[in-house]
Structure formats: structure tokens, C-alpha cells
Amino acid sequence: MNFSKEIIQWYFQNKRDLPWRKTKDPYRIWLSEIMLQQTRVAQGLPYYEKFTEVFPTVYDLAKAEESQVLKLWQGLGYYSRARNLHYTAKDIVNNYNGEFPSSYSALLKLKGVGDYTASAIASICFDEIAPVVDGNVYRVLARYFDVDLPINSTEGIKMFKKLAFEVIDHDDPANFNQAIMEFGAVQCKPQSPYCIICPLASSCLGLKNQHVTTLPVKLKKTKVKNRWFNYIVIVSNQEETLLEERKGKGIWQGLYQFPLVETDKAVDDIEQHQLEIEEMIALKDVSITQFNQKPIIHKLSHQHLHTTFWVVETTNSLKNGIPLQEIRKYPVPILIGNFIEAFDF
DNA sequence: AAGGCGGGGCA
DNA sequence: TGCCCAGCCTT
Known part of the structure; x- marks a missing residue:
């Protein structure tokens, strides 16, 4: 079995039960993706519950006061996400007739929606073959293909996106994208990954070359x-x-x-x-x-x-x-x- | 290309 | 303590 089929099979057997996995509503997928940027699932989950309760639709979010949005966002961090979220909700209502665009390139135009989020929504909601490359995917690909290009260098970003295009499952991009992220979060973790029980161990080049603990490579840390x-x-x-x-x-x-x-x-x-x-x-x-x-x-x-x-x-x-x-x-x-x-x- | 932007969890 | 987390925007 190839890389993508193996990952998807692992996903079907190991995926967590999360609320945004029960819907294909672009509004809710968008909401979850914005919240989960640079944020762990455990931290974002209660916020997703609150937001979907208070703002069941994009119309509800659009007509809210920005201060109410920020209040509900309080504690989640990176508050420009909340401001852009509110801005884009109004944008969708006013300029898109309340419907999210359905392609990667159109989604990319929305404020607060970058390469990752546009790919996530396009694949999960509309089955577009748009690979996501988040922190988890960088790690899985760097280890599996034993690539030591820094993930935050221009060259690295291009290379990992290329690799993601090569491995994405064309039959089921929605599940593949979620699968490779979940695999990175749960199995191919940053610290002490479970290589012993990994279904991809036999073909993982990083494991073969004993580079798992040093991959992925990332350039310098921020000065405090x-x-x-x-x-x-x-x-x-x-x-x-x-x-x-x-x-x-x-x-x-x-x-x-x-x-x-x-x-x-x-x-x-x-x-x-x-x-x-x-x-x-x-x-x-x-x-x-x-x-x-x-x-x-x-x-x-x-x-x-x-x-x-x-x-x-x-x-x-x-x-x-x-x-x-x-x-x-x-x-x-x-x-x-x-x-x-x-x-x- | 580089820097700014939160808060929390984990070894 | 340092690193990382379903990244994006500005300069």
C-alpha cells in the first residue's frame, strides 16, 4: 500500500471524534480552521463550541459587534484572527450572498485565509485536490522523505508543498489532508513519536537514517x-x-x-x-x-x-x-x- | 525575507 | 526552560 492509502487507513482507525468532523458546512470548517491556526485542538475546542452556539451561521457572526467577537475569543490568543474572522463574515454576507467561495484560489482572497486554510476548506468542503501543509505535515513529510531543508525557508516551503502535491490522494483529498495532519499530531509527534508501532516505519527514510529526532529542521528562534x-x-x-x-x-x-x-x-x-x-x-x-x-x-x-x-x-x-x-x-x-x-x- | 502576533502544554 | 501548536499579515 502506498503512502496516502496507508495514512488514510490509519486515520479511519485512529481519528479523534471532533465536532468539525461531523460537518461539511464551509462556515463551520472555516471557523474551526481559523481557530486552530497555531493552536492545539484541546485549546481551540471549547471556543469552537461557544462560537457555533452563539453564532450558528455566518449571518449571526456578521451582525455581531466586534467587541463581542473579541470577548468570546478572549484567551485564545492571536487576536487579529478574531478581527479578520469578523471582517470576513461581513464580507461573505455582503459580497458573496452569504455563501463561501468553493475553490482554493477564491478562498485565498478572504482576509485571514492563507495557503493552508484555503487548501483545508477547498479540500474538506469541496473535494478539491489542494494539499494542506501545516506544522504536522512539515514534520511527517520531513521525516518520511528525510528532508532537512528548513521548513521556514523559501526553498523548504516550496519543496514541502511540492511533496504534499505528490502524495495527496486524488480519490479522497478531504480525508487525506485531515489524515496526514492527525497522523502528525497523534502518531508522528514532535517528541517521542511512536515509530515502533508506525504503519509507515518500513518505508520511512528518516527512521532508516536515524534522523527522526532531528527532523524537521527549523531556522532560528525568535528573540524575546x-x-x-x-x-x-x-x-x-x-x-x-x-x-x-x-x-x-x-x-x-x-x-x-x-x-x-x-x-x-x-x-x-x-x-x-x-x-x-x-x-x-x-x-x-x-x-x-x-x-x-x-x-x-x-x-x-x-x-x-x-x-x-x-x-x-x-x-x-x-x-x-x-x-x-x-x-x-x-x-x-x-x-x-x-x-x-x-x-x- | 524577516518579524510580529498569545497562550498553554509538555518533556 | 525551550519548543511547538490545523498560520497569516505587514514591512
Whole structure:
């Protein structure tokens, strides 16, 4: 049996029972694929359940407020996915009569839909012979064919796409694509793959040449930048606080946070920032107390945020204050969400 | 071509 | 701790 038939057979015997495998509705397949970008199935699953419940159709998603979409997305990360998701839902409703396009090349035009996602939807929903190449596929192909081209080099990307075109099953591209990804996730795992019980072991070149543990090859890691965040948490006796929306470029675009003072090192004397803070929150002569003695280090893949929360109590009324009862309605990064849960307003 | 963009799980 | 995860967009 050849590579693709073997993979598909393995899939039929080992596939997990996942909700998006019970449908060919392009809306739901699209939704699941966006959510699973750079995200494990276990992490994305509860979000998929929530979204399909709240937004059963693309029309429901299109008519929602972006802040509601972001709120439901809260905790999943890479929030531009959520913004693009909402944008494309409106695009589908307004410009495609509510119907997703049915070809790889047409799907590729949608915002937030790249080579992988267009291939996934085209094959799963419309049986187009469009091979997917995600992290799992890179690993399976690199090992099986013993290819040490870096998977994130231009040449590597071209080569693995070519290999994927050569192995994709023309009779059943939908199941083949899901099969090779599932095989990578469950059997040909990054760490300690089950080569002993692998149905492809006899023809796997990486295994034969003892390269399994070093494949796939990936170029350099991202350098981590350190940043120091000081959040000003206002507690007014009128049951209000201040939140601001993060705009422009950078992390957490569109999410809310407390007023922020970013410094280039840890703050040891808050009085040096007293005036700056008072101007920012439009209050005078406030007393500032430190909530956490040691900075909370919130780790993103490319930034470490050394975060201190400073509490300001006031009896004055706030300009643009929000009622404390409504604080949980705002989409916030996990760092802020954790604080809100820990801090007894 | 390279860098930015989250949060969590695992060895 | 470092690496990886059903990648995409911007510069």
C-alpha cells in the first residue's frame, strides 16, 4: 500500500471524534480552521463550541459587534484572527450572498485565509485536490522523505508543498489532508513519536537514517524582548474604574486594559511617575499602593511582560469611568483577566 | 525575507 | 526552560 492509502487507513482507525468532523458546512470548517491556526485542538475546542452556539451561521457572526467577537475569543490568543474572522463574515454576507467561495484560489482572497486554510476548506468542503501543509505535515513529510531543508525557508516551503502535491490522494483529498495532519499530531509527534508501532516505519527514510529526532529542521528562534508594564487600577468609591482600548499596532489590538505606564526597567519609586499618572487618569494628589510586590512575568512567544499593578483609591468621580459591574463585559488579555479575578474590587 | 502576533502544554 | 501548536499579515 502506498503512502496516502496507508495514512488514510490509519486515520479511519485512529481519528479523534471532533465536532468539525461531523460537518461539511464551509462556515463551520472555516471557523474551526481559523481557530486552530497555531493552536492545539484541546485549546481551540471549547471556543469552537461557544462560537457555533452563539453564532450558528455566518449571518449571526456578521451582525455581531466586534467587541463581542473579541470577548468570546478572549484567551485564545492571536487576536487579529478574531478581527479578520469578523471582517470576513461581513464580507461573505455582503459580497458573496452569504455563501463561501468553493475553490482554493477564491478562498485565498478572504482576509485571514492563507495557503493552508484555503487548501483545508477547498479540500474538506469541496473535494478539491489542494494539499494542506501545516506544522504536522512539515514534520511527517520531513521525516518520511528525510528532508532537512528548513521548513521556514523559501526553498523548504516550496519543496514541502511540492511533496504534499505528490502524495495527496486524488480519490479522497478531504480525508487525506485531515489524515496526514492527525497522523502528525497523534502518531508522528514532535517528541517521542511512536515509530515502533508506525504503519509507515518500513518505508520511512528518516527512521532508516536515524534522523527522526532531528527532523524537521527549523531556522532560528525568535528573540524575546523584555518590557515593563505598570497598570494603574483605579478604585473609586462610586464603584467605577478606568479601562482603555489598545489601538494601533502591537499586541492585544482592540482589547482593553487599565491605564498603562510602560517603563524601560522595573519601577522602584512610583513617586517619580506620580505626575504622569495623575495626568493620565485626570486626578490629583492620589495615593498609589503597589498590588504585587514582585512583577508578574507574563510570557508571550516573543515578549516577556514584567507587570506591576498599582492601585489608586479615590473619592472623586471619574471621567469616562466604567461601572465595576461591567468590567467583565470587556475583552481583555489573560494578564488583565487574571488580575480582575484575583483582585477584590 | 524577516518579524510580529498569545497562550498553554509538555518533556 | 525551550519548543511547538490545523498560520497569516505587514514591512
